Amino acid sequence: MSDTKVLLDYGSGGKASQRLISDLFKANFSNPVLNKLDDAAFLDIAGPLAMSTDTFTVDPIFFPGGDIGSLAVHGTVNDVAMLGARPLYLSCAYIIEEGLDFEVLERIVKSMARAAENAGVSIVTGDTKVVPKGMADKIFINTTGVGTMLAENHPSGESARPGDVVLVSGTMGDHGLTILAQREGLPLTTHVESDSTNLNHLTEALITEVGDIHVLRDPTRGGLATTLNEIAEASNVGITLEEERIPVHPGVKSGCDILGLDPLYLANEGKFLCILPEAKAEKALEVLRASEEGREACLVGRVSEDHAGKVVLQTPLGGKRLLNMLEGEQLPRIC
């Protein structure tokens, strides 16, 4: 772009908007659907579908392990995947604060393009609004995704059953602690980075190679504890977690100890939990561990009829405590 900063003109719908679309968005996201630039995108897709939306306001916009652009793709791709669907198309809508460096926008757009390619999704339609300086903080991105269902009985938070087991695909809390450490300039002795990544290939492998998946969820805001509480309530079952089985990266653990945080309430952006019949657990762990994203997958808990609607944590010393849903805000602008 000839300007070095994003000016209000670039959100006008006029010539400057056209240049932004052709020089930056079409150049990086190019695909036959997007390139038509009609008011809406024509999707040659068969139903039924999964649809999900998320807006990303993460601060800082660049962090170890990712940036707001890759996160905006991963987050929505993963939400579509969690319904048991194959994500295919994304829309992408920017709110940009006047004066943002074009170089920053370009890095973000290129990062989105890479993440979309990795997920196998196309960015097919978009929108850009530029607001006057001080009316937004740098950049916010909304992505909305659609995908086709992979199985007739799709996983749902309502479908956990007594006798099921709870698997997690890897360590908990990496994204949340990384963002907090970056933003507050915390000196951590061990390197931590966000786990932000696409999970759709892994969930598809589970659905097609293992099957009978009752629940898939990515524990983002509110963390594993909050997500499991939602499931316990929606399915009207009890869930018991074994604390020592829950994988936590040593750097995240020590960071949490210093800050008085619980990794079970911290956001993840590249992990999911899977609830399925115990008989399927071994095969599921095998499939998960065969991939880079799932190599630290573990069985961490069980579903029961007891204490329906509640999540109980069993400590290594044999104690039990109720794991409540997150009450307030542990950390704003985490995603």
Add this chain to the structure above:
Amino acid sequence: MSDTKVLLDYGSGGKASQRLISDLFKANFSNPVLNKLDDAAFLDIAGPLAMSTDTFTVDPIFFPGGDIGSLAVHGTVNDVAMLGARPLYLSCAYIIEEGLDFEVLERIVKSMARAAENAGVSIVTGDTKVVPKGMADKIFINTTGVGTMLAENHPSGESARPGDVVLVSGTMGDHGLTILAQREGLPLTTHVESDSTNLNHLTEALITEVGDIHVLRDPTRGGLATTLNEIAEASNVGITLEEERIPVHPGVKSGCDILGLDPLYLANEGKFLCILPEAKAEKALEVLRASEEGREACLVGRVSEDHAGKVVLQTPLGGKRLLNMLEGEQLPRIC
């Protein structure tokens, strides 16, 4: 809600978020798809589809003729409709500035619910982010819509042909002038209000009762002049408009005269243009004028092989001038 202001907690993903979702969003948008509250919505829909996204940052958030909530529904419903589709489902994602009055949020949500009902669409999935005070201005809303195609050959900006005529569904510039007058506190002698409304029932009537619609577009940011320039370029045709045939509300005209604005570059949010073979024009005008939204519909121009890629305005005195695409920003935060 028990709080009177939206606090950061309401975007946490924890208990406060849950209350917001159940007490406000589910209460107003209730439908079986949304109510499941999974990470994604399950849509029992057949393809192919149209998909469109828009983020709304309009300032002020309440204005004569509408508000940011109704606008957020109309805008996306209309974009999906313009591809020749029947809009069915919307996602809705909020960015809320900490401290927004709940009463304001509730008015906006109720307005969205009414607009969605009028359009015949369901809001099926959503997201809420609350950012610290000063990091956004009150509220921004993204909506993304999907709908099923009504005809095999869908209208597109690439499909205008020499011999076609250009119809507009009503007066030009109402939304843009209203927002500007409100924001700047301009004393207008004549009442003006935004034309913001759903156009999907009207476009569906055109497609099913008239057919052979080459282009449908709603001239939002950049106005009629910019939208026609996009079409002239994409279709590689010339477009000639007759100035005296273009309907402009007297209040908009006098406001534009005072401010030195051109209504052909002002945004509309409840009007569309339709390009179709001349032989179909009479029937199309009849269908348009039979409805409240289209009662002032007119034939305003013609498509030719001459001056391909350009839009020419023929003045009442027989003069001609080139109508360029909007260069910069006439007005930020208009939608």
